[in-house]
Amino acid sequence: MVVFFVGIHGNEIAGVEAFDRMEPYLREKEGQISGTVYVLTGNLPALEAGVRYLDTDLNRLWEVHPETDRQSHRSWLQQTREYQQYEEIKKEIDGLLERHSEAGGEFIFADIHTTSARSCAFVLLNDTLSNRQLAKQFPAPRILGIERHIRGTILSYINNLGHTAIGFEAGRHSEPHSVDRSEAFIRLMLHHTGILKLQRDLFAETERILEPEEFVPPASYTIKYHRVIESAETFQMIPGFRNFDPVERNRSLAYENGKVVKSPVAGRIFMPLYQKRGHDGFFIIREVSAFWLELSAWLKNNYSHSILRYLPGVKPYSPNGYLVNMDNTLVGIDDLFHLLGYRISHKDEDTIICYRR
DSSP, X not given: OEEEEEOSSTTOOHHHHHHHHHHHHHHHTGGGOOXXXXXXXXXXXXXXXXXXXXXXXXXXXXXXXXXXXXXXXXXXXXTSHHHHHHHHHHHHHHHHHHHHGGGTOOOEEEEEEEESSBOOOEEEEOSOHHHHHHHTTSSSOEEEOGGGTSOSOHHHHHHHTTOEEEEEEEEETTOHHHHHHHHHHHHHHHHHTTSSOXXXXXXXXXXXXXXXXXXXXXXXXXXXXXXXXXXXXXXXXXXXXXXXXXXXXXXXXXXXTTEEEEOSSOEEEESOOOSSSOSEEEEEEEEEOHHHHHHHHHHHHSGGGGGGGGSTTEEEEETTEEEEEGGGSOTTHHHHHHHTTEEEEEEETTEEEEEEO
């Protein structure tokens, strides 16, 4: 079973339009479909209004944060229109999983988005081995470990249920080729999952639609810096940046509250914010070597997990998890847990919970 999410942000309609365009093709091929395909449209009120969200970001509600434990904030969230959408989508997901669980097949989820900056297509994934295996089937750059920087996404929710889930970014919101790329991604997803195979010529043509420009290697990348902003109203990116543009250390990238924001590290700029909604100003990413990916995959599957409990500040928390006191442990302990395939969440300001995915 493959489930696609589209329109989780109301100003990102490429996925919706791609499925509208593909509907006649899917109906024509219905007899050849081997499996089940669902499409869940996300934030319906925001889609109707043509805005990212109305009250709060629907793609940040899928994880309970310590700061939202305050009763007043929880009460406010539950009154938002996005929370109502969240409850409806969650009910649909739970129903689909229950309905198909007896069949014993695999569940695959994909969330289709667009960006506010000019961009090639790329894949986002929480860094699990099953997500890596699926993501590498697509001829587009892959961004690993997004869950370490953006919390509360629907992808993380699905991964925490134990299923494979990746995100796809098709390009800039308003550009027609974002719809073309979304359609290509859908066709390739159905092909690689064995639901609807493409003929050789059509497969090659579809892959070409997703190939990035020459200056962007279709490799794996990790996030080295994340600029979190208080308000998009007081933040302004310098015009002209595209996703994956190389940037040097100390390059001027934006203005915040009238002050210049410079890149603290060298790398490639990623998802620069060119809209007045959101709290992620930009990211800086760097390519990850194939050797490092192979090493981390080996470590995630070997005996090294058994020694974690003996590290300073680390104690067992659950059968698959550890509690880490960040004031009394090794520098870079969170990177070590991430390398070994653990999901990291914050219990409080000084304590993290690391559980194996």
